[in-house]
Each structure stands twice: as C-alpha cells, then as structure tokens.
Amino acid sequence: MxxxxxxxxxxxxxxxxxxxxxxxxxxxxxxxxxxxxxxxxxxxxxxxxxxxxxxxxxxxxxxxxxxxxxxxxxxxKRSAAEARRSLTKFLSTIIIALFLEALVMVFKTAREDVTQMGYPTALLAASVFVLIGLGIFQRLSATVEEKVGEDDEAEDDADRVDAGKPVRRGKAGTAKT
The missing domain is CATH 1.10.287 (Helix Hairpins)
Known part of the structure; x- marks a missing residue:
C-alpha cells in the first residue's frame, strides 16, 4: 500500500x-x-x-x-523539529504568495475601481491572519519540541547503534555521528 x-x-x-x-x-x-x-x-x-x-x-x-x-x-520517521521546519517553509511560501497577490489586487483595483478596495483589503487581512497563525504554530510547536526532543534523540541514538554507527555526545549532550 x-x-x-x-x-x-x-x-x-x-x-x-x-x-x-x-x-x-x-x-x-x-x-x-x-x-x-x-x-x-x-x-x-x-x-x-x-x-x-x-x-x-x-x-x-x-x-x-x-x-x-x-x-x-x-x-x-520525522522529528517534531523537522516537521515544524517543513510546514513553516511551506506556509511561508503560501503567505508570501498571498501578500503578493493582495498587492497586485490593490494596484489593479486602484486603477480600475477604488470602491472595490474591500476585496484586496480582505485578502491582506486573511494573509495577516495566516501569518499570525504560523507564529502561533511556531510558538506552540517549540514547546512540544522541547518535550518530544529528548525522546527523539533517544530514538535516533538507538537507530544509530542498530545501524552500527558510533554515537558521540557534544558539549550540550546532543548526539553526534
């Protein structure tokens, strides 16, 4: 499957x-x-x-x-940090596209019919809300990463040992290969 x-x-x-x-x-x-x-x-x-x-x-x-x-x-397997980075990168591109599209709409609407500026303004507001949502996601996921990070490191160490790779600890206690 x-x-x-x-x-x-x-x-x-x-x-x-x-x-x-x-x-x-x-x-x-x-x-x-x-x-x-x-x-x-x-x-x-x-x-x-x-x-x-x-x-x-x-x-x-x-x-x-x-x-x-x-x-x-x-x-x-993906760590919480890796999932956060991947989703952040994806959403950042979407947010940039939303802001740019709103900017294009502002210029087009200003040239054609200023009374219709509510639509580009709504798109700008939606873009801001998505950006705020990404910020909230970042903040909440950072907390989860701290809690889950130690478990992920232990699993990564076990995977390295199973693969026959040596596990060394750095100054902060993080695993290095």
Missing amino acids: TYVTRGVFAAASLLLMLLATALVVLGLREAWEGFANPDASGADAVLDVLGYVIVAIAVFDVAKYLFEDEVRRGNE
Missing part, C-alpha cells in the same frame, strides 16, 4: 507542477496579447502576468512539498 500511496502523491505532484507551468505560459500568452492590443494597458498585462506567476509559484511549492514529504521520504 505504501507504493500505491507514494505513486498517487507522485502523480499529484507532477500534475500540480505541470499546471503551475501552464499558468506561467498562460500568463505570458495573455501578456503578449495585451501588449499587442493597442487598446489594452501594458500595466494591466504586467499585473495579470504577475498574478499568474504568483499563483503558479504557490502551486509549484505545494507540489514540491507533497513530493518531498510524501514521495521521497515516505514513512520515514
């Missing part, structure tokens, strides 16, 4: 990467059409491409996250 699950995640990752690439190509094609049309604004075309690229980066990062964590690593 592990191979089936890994295969599904690999296929999903590949599909997401292809769709992210398609978004960039679509954005570039629409920009080209916007520049070729004398009635269209070049600034609008650039903002549209920027929006497509931002979404493509977020989709690509999701695909990379799925591939690295579910396909390449599979059921490999």
Whole structure:
C-alpha cells in the first residue's frame, strides 16, 4: 500500500507542477496579447502576468512539498523539529504568495475601481491572519519540541547503534555521528 500511496502523491505532484507551468505560459500568452492590443494597458498585462506567476509559484511549492514529504521520504520517521521546519517553509511560501497577490489586487483595483478596495483589503487581512497563525504554530510547536526532543534523540541514538554507527555526545549532550 505504501507504493500505491507514494505513486498517487507522485502523480499529484507532477500534475500540480505541470499546471503551475501552464499558468506561467498562460500568463505570458495573455501578456503578449495585451501588449499587442493597442487598446489594452501594458500595466494591466504586467499585473495579470504577475498574478499568474504568483499563483503558479504557490502551486509549484505545494507540489514540491507533497513530493518531498510524501514521495521521497515516505514513512520515514520525522522529528517534531523537522516537521515544524517543513510546514513553516511551506506556509511561508503560501503567505508570501498571498501578500503578493493582495498587492497586485490593490494596484489593479486602484486603477480600475477604488470602491472595490474591500476585496484586496480582505485578502491582506486573511494573509495577516495566516501569518499570525504560523507564529502561533511556531510558538506552540517549540514547546512540544522541547518535550518530544529528548525522546527523539533517544530514538535516533538507538537507530544509530542498530545501524552500527558510533554515537558521540557534544558539549550540550546532543548526539553526534
């Protein structure tokens, strides 16, 4: 069953990467059409491409996250610190994409209809809430890491001994190989 699950995640990752690439190509094609049309604004075309690229980066990062964590690593044991770092890196990319998309929306809305600024403002607020949520997650997981960290180190030491690798202790008592 592990191979089936890994295969599904690999296929999903590949599909997401292809769709992210398609978004960039679509954005570039629409920009080209916007520049070729004398009635269209070049600034609008650039903002549209920027929006497509931002979404493509977020989709690509999701695909990379799925591939690295579910396909390449599979059921490999992960420490709490490693899981926190992985999720933080993933969410950081999403947060950056949200902020950039909100910024693009602010510029587009300001150029077209200022009365519609509530939507970009809501996206900015949502981005801030996701960032605050990430901060809370970081704080809570740091506490868990302190409690679980000692158990993880003991398991890592046992795994190293089982693999025939020597375990040495550093100054802080942490294991070194």
